[in-house]
Amino acid sequence: xxxxxxxxxxxxxxxxxxxxxxxxxxxxxxxxxxxxxxxxxxxxxxxxxxxxxxxxxxxxxxxxxxxxxxxxxxxxxxxxxxxxxxxxxxxxxxxxxxxxxxxxxxxxxxxxxxxxxxxxxxxxxxxxxxxxxxxxxxxxxxxxxxxxxxxxxxxxxxxxxxxxxxxxxxxxxxxxxxxxxxxxxxxxxxxxxxxxxxxxxxxxxxxxxxxxxxxxxxxxxxxxxxxxxxxxxxxxxxxxxxxxxxxxxxxxxxxxxxxxxxxxxxxxxxxxxxxxxxxxxxxxxxxxxxxxxxxxxxxxxxxxxxxxxxxxxxxxxxxxxxxxxxxxxxxxxxxxxxxxxxxxxxxxxxxxxxxxxxxxxxxxxxxxxxxxxxxxxxxxxxxxxxxxxxxxxxxxxxxxxxxxxxxxxxxxxxxxxxxxxxxxxxxxxxxxxxxxxxxxxxxxxxxxxxxxxx
Amino acid sequence: xxxxxxxxxxxxxxxxxxxxxxxxxxxxxxxxxxxxxxxxxxxxxxxxxxxxxxxxxxxxxxxxxxxxxxxxxxxxxxxxxxxxxxxxxxxxxxxxxxxxxxxxxxxxxxxxxxxxxxxxxxxxxxxxxxxxxxxxxxxxxxxxxxxxxxxxxxxxxxxxxxxxxxxxxxxxxxxxxxxxxxxxxxxxxxxxxxxxxxxxxxxxxxxxxxxxxxxxxxxxxxxxxxxxxxxxxxxxxxxxxxxxxxxxxxxxxxxxxxxxxxxxxxxxxxxxxxxxxxxxxxxxxxxxxxxxxxxxxxxxxxxxxxxxxxxxxxxxxxxxxxxxxxxxxxxxxxxxxxxxxxxxxxxxxxxxxxxxxxxxxxxxxxxxxxxxxxxxxxxxxxxxxxxxxxxxxxxxxxxxxxxxxxxxxxxxxxxxxxxxxxxxxxxxxxxxxxxxxxxxxxxxxxxxxxxxxx
Numbered sequence: 001x002x003x004x005x006x007x008x009x010x011x012x013x014x015x016x017x018x019x020x021x022x023x024x025x026x027x028x029x030x031x032x033x034x035x036x037x038x039x040x041x042x043x044x045x046x047x048x049x050x051x052x053x054x055x056x057x058x059x060x061x062x063x064x065x066x067x068x069x070x071x072x073x074x075x076x077x078x079x080x081x082x083x084x085x086x087x088x089x090x091x092x093x094x095x096x097x098x099x100x101x102x103x104x105x106x107x108x109x110x111x112x113x114x115x116x117x118x119x120x121x122x123x124x125x126x127x128x129x130x131x132x133x134x135x136x137x138x139x140x141x142x143x144x145x146x147x148x149x150x151x152x153x154x155x156x157x158x159x160x161x162x163x164x165x166x167x168x169x170x171x172x173x174x175x176x177x178x179x180x181x182x183x184x185x186x187x188x189x190x191x192x193x194x195x196x197x198x199x200x201x202x203x204x205x206x207x208x209x210x211x212x213x214x215x216x217x218x219x220x221x222x223x224x225x226x227x228x229x230x231x232x233x234x235x236x237x238x239x240x241x242x243x244x245x246x247x248x249x250x251x252x253x254x255x256x257x258x259x260x261x262x263x264x265x266x267x268x269x270x271x272x273x274x275x276x277x278x279x280x281x282x283x284x285x286x287x288x289x290x291x292x293x294x295x296x297x298x299x300x301x302x303x304x305x306x307x308x309x310x311x312x313x314x315x316x317x318x319x320x321x322x323x324x325x326x327x328x329x330x331x332x333x334x335x336x337x338x339x340x341x342x343x344x345x346x347x348x349x350x351x352x353x354x355x356x357x358x359x360x361x362x363x364x365x366x367x368x369x370x371x372x373x374x375x376x377x378x379x380x381x382x383x384x385x386x387x388x389x390x391x392x393x394x395x396x397x398x399x400x401x402x403x404x405x406x407x408x409x410x411x412x413x414x415x416x417x418x419x420x421x422x423x424x425x426x427x428x429x430x431x432x433x434x435x436x437x438x439x440x441x442x443x444x445x446x447x448x449x450x451x452x453x454x
Numbered sequence: 455x456x457x458x459x460x461x462x463x464x465x466x467x468x469x470x471x472x473x474x475x476x477x478x479x480x481x482x483x484x485x486x487x488x489x490x491x492x493x494x495x496x497x498x499x500x501x502x503x504x505x506x507x508x509x510x511x512x513x514x515x516x517x518x519x520x521x522x523x524x525x526x527x528x529x530x531x532x533x534x535x536x537x538x539x540x541x542x543x544x545x546x547x548x549x550x551x552x553x554x555x556x557x558x559x560x561x562x563x564x565x566x567x568x569x570x571x572x573x574x575x576x577x578x579x580x581x582x583x584x585x586x587x588x589x590x591x592x593x594x595x596x597x598x599x600x601x602x603x604x605x606x607x608x609x610x611x612x613x614x615x616x617x618x619x620x621x622x623x624x625x626x627x628x629x630x631x632x633x634x635x636x637x638x639x640x641x642x643x644x645x646x647x648x649x650x651x652x653x654x655x656x657x658x659x660x661x662x663x664x665x666x667x668x669x670x671x672x673x674x675x676x677x678x679x680x681x682x683x684x685x686x687x688x689x690x691x692x693x694x695x696x697x698x699x700x701x702x703x704x705x706x707x708x709x710x711x712x713x714x715x716x717x718x719x720x721x722x723x724x725x726x727x728x729x730x731x732x733x734x735x736x737x738x739x740x741x742x743x744x745x746x747x748x749x750x751x752x753x754x755x756x757x758x759x760x761x762x763x764x765x766x767x768x769x770x771x772x773x774x775x776x777x778x779x780x781x782x783x784x785x786x787x788x789x790x791x792x793x794x795x796x797x798x799x800x801x802x803x804x805x806x807x808x809x810x811x812x813x814x815x816x817x818x819x820x821x822x823x824x825x826x827x828x829x830x831x832x833x834x835x836x837x838x839x840x841x842x843x844x845x846x847x848x849x850x851x852x853x854x855x856x857x858x859x860x861x862x863x864x865x866x867x868x869x870x871x872x873x874x875x876x877x878x879x880x881x882x883x884x885x886x887x888x889x890x891x892x893x894x895x896x897x898x899x900x901x902x903x904x905x906x907x908x
Contacts, residue, residue, distance in 0.1 A: 002462075002463045002464075002528075003463065003528050003529065004463060004528070006460050006462075008460075009456045009457065009458060074456075074457050074458070075457065075540075075831065075832045076832070086529075086603075104558055105832075106828075106831075106832035106833050106834070108871070145832060148829050149540075167874075167875075167878070168871075168874045168875075171874040171875070171877055171878045171881075172834065172874060174877075174878075174881060175825065175828050175834060175874075175877050175881070176828060176829065177829065371629065374560075374629050374630060375602050375630065375631065377560075378529045378530070378559075378560035378599060379560050380560070380626065380629065417562070417622075417871040417872070418871070420621075420622040420625040420626060420629075421621075421622075421625070423625055423629050424621070424625045424628075427625075427628060427629070
């Protein structure tokens with residue numbers, strides 16, 4: 001029995017899947033941050049190229065992947081779909097476990113699926129430089145990698161605590177030609193105003209977004225690039241789920257339950273939306289779709305479904321989503337990529353509609369799952385990814401009790417080669433299982449913008 | 455045109471290739487370290503299982519890969535053969551550049567190809583624990599990974615300076631269940647005698663080998679495991695070259711020139727020997743086969759072809775090889791895996807016979823090549839591997855001048871995710887181009903054992 005299901009290079013899907021075409025009711029529109037009125041293309045064109053704005057609002061079911069993007073994808077795509085035979089054996093489960101392995105990309109995660117596309121569209125629009133933010137560095141290194149193929153400059157605002165504690169990702173960005181700046185910086189007004197209040201600020205993703213957006217908005221030929229949350233990011237990431245669907249067809253299987261970790265939502269959505277489309281259009285009504293998040297930042301399980309800003313300085317358009325409040329600073333869990341107060345509006349709507357369910361996990365149980373994986377399947381997972389692995393293992397053990405031969409599928413979004421300090425902390429028993437910070441969230445939600453009932 | 459040539463899982467070769475069967479004259483035998491007489495199986499059985507000793511001495515052309523080993527190989531094998539189209543384009547060369555990419559294995563290098571086999575044969579022989587040494591940690595983590603599949607304990611003596619400066623590989627070994635000890639340690643007589651002379655010793659590969667060999671020789675049910683140099687290690691690594699040959703057949707190509715980096719010689723040999731077999735048996739007499747090494751440790755280009763010990767404490771059998779002397783401590787280049795005084799006797803013999811040529815490179819030109827690769831092909835290479843990339847780029851540029859459409863192939867042995875500090879030093883202009891340390895080598899060669907003209 002094969003453990004890896006491969007596709008040929010000519011089988012990389014040449015269209016992305018846009019789930020907006022299949023939603024029962026349309027998404028609520030973004031709101032202009034100044035007027036709080038629905039934002040149109042003109043509100044976004046200061047920082048995004050028109051092709052991406054069109055994709056953000058498109059209702060077309062399929063959107064063509066440009067040849068130039070496919071050409072870069074071919075460096076690592078199609079990625080393998082694995083059958084986790086050795087994990088199944090260790091669990092003694094009758095369930096079949098499959099995972100889509102995105103760790104084979106040069107930056108080591110799913111992030112370049114959209115970074116390459118964003119670099120391409122910005123280059124086409126005559127842009128010379130992209131500005132972005134990064135937390136632990138996954139997104140920043142993916143954008144640095146991608147801009148190097150399209151001769152674009154790249155400036156990355158990296159959350160200062162990560163900049164200082166995780167030097168490897170920073171060096172990787174430099175190796176791919178990007179300029180990496182610790183945030184808050186004194187380069188932007190947003191950064192300076194934070195530093196005036198707190199010169200020792202270690203930064204946050206919300207602050208870094210504010211800096212990158214300001215950089216893009218105030219410089220000619222510079223645009224802003226975002227690694228998750230937005231509809232077009234989710235769109236580009238569906239390349240993973242579309243490939244996985246073809247791979248399941250090859251072996252005549254279809255998953256019963258689908259799992260992914262959720263920070264901003266793009267890896268989860270990209271891995272599962274082509275299947276979720278079958279659910280919401282009635283072809284596969286019984287699919288169980290599970291979004292996995294940290295207890296320390298439980299946006300989908302504990303957040304409020306309402307309009308909120310994407311950043312701390314209230315510069316981004318407002319999005320209708322589950323949110324813990326744009327002021328919320330999550331406890332310092334090691335899965336840095338999941339420390340975001342909001343989530344993709346598409347994922348949030350599907351959770352709200354009951355098509356996707358969400359579950360939250362503690363750090364130690366997540367690392368325990370990751371450690372079982374590295375001893376059975378060999379690969380060392382990113383702590384973010386390990387959140388959905390924990391859910392898969394729980395379900396596989398439940399199937400062992402019930403005797404169900406369910407087909408479980410999860411999106412294995414990347415390796416943990418730069419997260420070994422977290423594994424060390426886990427083995428030393430130093431990981432804190434942060435409880436849901438209810439009081440902090442309450443304070444943060446009190447600062448939500450008043451959108452007059454929208 | 456496809457950039458990746460894949461094989462199916464059922465196309466993993468089920469036999470390794472033993473080049474001893476095709477040598478014009480047989481290898482000189484190893485010598486017993488005490489008597490300096492030719493060593494037989496009995497001299498080795500205190501630290502190796504009989505199946506591996508048989509493979510070490512076998513003259514059979516093909517040796518079956520056990521099913522249990524193939525089962526673990528399937529986690530990442532067959533590995534892709536890449537056509538480096540984007541590198542070719544950047545070089546504007548008419549040469550075709552192919553590389554075999556071993557960075558997809560869980561430990562990130564070619565090392566598990568033999569580590570899995572060694573773990574298997576030792577388990578079959580009733581062994582409970584393996585002891586080994588590691589420099590920067592590639593080999594130690596590969597053996598830790600491999601022993602986890604066969605329920606063996608694993609003790610790794612890691613050169614102290616790496617143990618302290620490169621904590622990530624150490625944590626990775628622990629994650630896979632191994633015990634990692636800084637060498638010199640006070641656990642072994644070999645370690646204690648070094649520490650008595652120099653309590654601040656930062657260790658060396660030669661010392662760490664002495665400790666691991668002593669550990670194995672003095673404990674029941676414990677064997678020693680070596681990650682390179684020996685004939686059976688080279689044998690296991692030929693899985694790479696055999697796959698590559700099938701992949702070239704699929705696209706109806708055959709390389710004109712073959713490149714690999716050489717530390718102990720196993721990745722080079724494993725990648726090229728199935729082709730070299732065609733050269734020495736007359737099928738492809740014109741093949742250009744190039745072994746690439748560092749100027750700071752130029753074993754093949756500057757060493758003496760004679761019998762020497764593999765370790766500092768003179769505990770291992772003597773091997774006939776190019777050597778810089780077992781006392782030689784190379785300058786601290788970042789390609790830690792190439793800092794070894796000797797080389798595989800098989801590789802050395804073929805260099806001596808003129809079937810393989812060797813070239814030495816400086817650090818900065820090697821990192822310059824690696825940096826060009828990450829900006830074109832995307833992948834960040836290990837500094838060791840980058841040595842042969844430098845040779846390939848030089849040849850591709852020569853082909854540009856001459857207009858030759860040569861087919862170049864190199865063994866891309868692993869990623870550099872744990873070597874980013876070296877890249878940082880390169881970008882900061884802090885890398886030293888160590889000259890050949892002629893005086894040190896002269897002193898070291900003066901301490902060669904007197905084998906009476908053998």
